[in-house]
Amino acid sequence: MSDEGSTSADPRAGDAERDAILAAVTPVADGIAATFGSLCEVVVHDYRRPEQSVVAVAGSVTGRDVGGAMSEIGMGMLARGDAADDELNYLTxxxxxxxxxxxxxLLRDSAGAVFGAVCVNLDITAVQQVGTLIGELAGVSVPAEVPTTTFGAAADVVDAVVSSVVDAHQLEHSRPWSELDRAARVALFRGLDERGVFTVRRAVPQVAARLGISRASAYSYLAKARAQGPEAAGPATSQGASA
Known part of the structure; x- marks a missing residue:
């Protein structure tokens, strides 16, 4: 993240402050995971390096490792920048x-700039199974489906988000990419951008490969989407949050 807006004249001072906050948060993550036990995982992210944002992991629920990439919700937060809000109690x-x-x-520095996050993940699979059983016995319907999230390398996360947005967009229009008009193609790139896909390095070539177009075309559609701004977005680009 940029140090723009920092009260310090030396940009290195901003990084030093953020490094200190991350160092202070890490033992807190260990304490939270130890308190909730084996079904809890706490992940500390440094958004200054999206492709390797995981700087600390306590517990094991999603299989994250230090050096791993941020998830889809982290990409979305990075795209919203300092205007992003905490996401609490969501299911994936x-x-x-x-x-x-x-x-x-979210983690913010003294100037209010977002630079990282602490994510708490609780494995409630067994709780849900018991709840479903009780619901069936009581005649209550089973809960709606929960979106699946990809945790792992940056390339895998980008591929998952790209596939999700592209598939939803093409379903909305009932046409594959090759049959979409320019406005619909630009809208698709706007949706990808709003999900934070392009905050990850080398995402544009991945998107181009997924759609079967050249990198130059992908950059052109992205530039057009950003020039039009979010107010031009239609319902096809609206996506629910997933972890």
């Missing part, structure tokens, strides 16, 4: 089927 599902209740609390 891992690729292995675990149902996870999560909260993502």
């Amino acid at each position: 599902r891992t690729q292995t089927g675990k149902l996870v209740k999560s909260s993502t609390m």
Whole structure:
């Protein structure tokens, strides 16, 4: 993240402050995970390096490791910058089927700039299974589906978000990319941008490969989407949050 707006004349001072906050938060993460036990995981992110944002992990729920990339919700927060808000008590599902209740609390420096986050993940799979059983016995309907989230390398996360947005967009229009008009293609790139896809390095080539277009075309559509601004977005670009 940029140090623009920092009260310090030396940009290195801003990084030093952020490094100190991350160092102070790490033992807190260990304490939270130890308090809630084996079903809890706490992940500390440094958004200054999106492709390797995970700087500390306590516990194991999503299989994260230090040096891993941020998830989809982190990409979205990075895209919103300092205007982003905490995301609390949302549900997602891992690729292995675990149902996870999560909260993502942003880290800000003394100037109010977002530079990282602390994410608490609770594996509530067993709780959900018991709840479903009780619901069936009581005649209550089973909860709605929860979106699956990709945790892992940056390339995997970008691919998952790209596929989600592209598939939803093409379903909305009932047409593949090759049959979309220019306005619909620009809207698709706006949706990807709003999900934070392009905050990750080398995301544009990945998107271009997924759509079967040249990098130059991908950059052109992205520039057009950003020039039009978010007010031009239609319902096809609206996406729910996923961890």
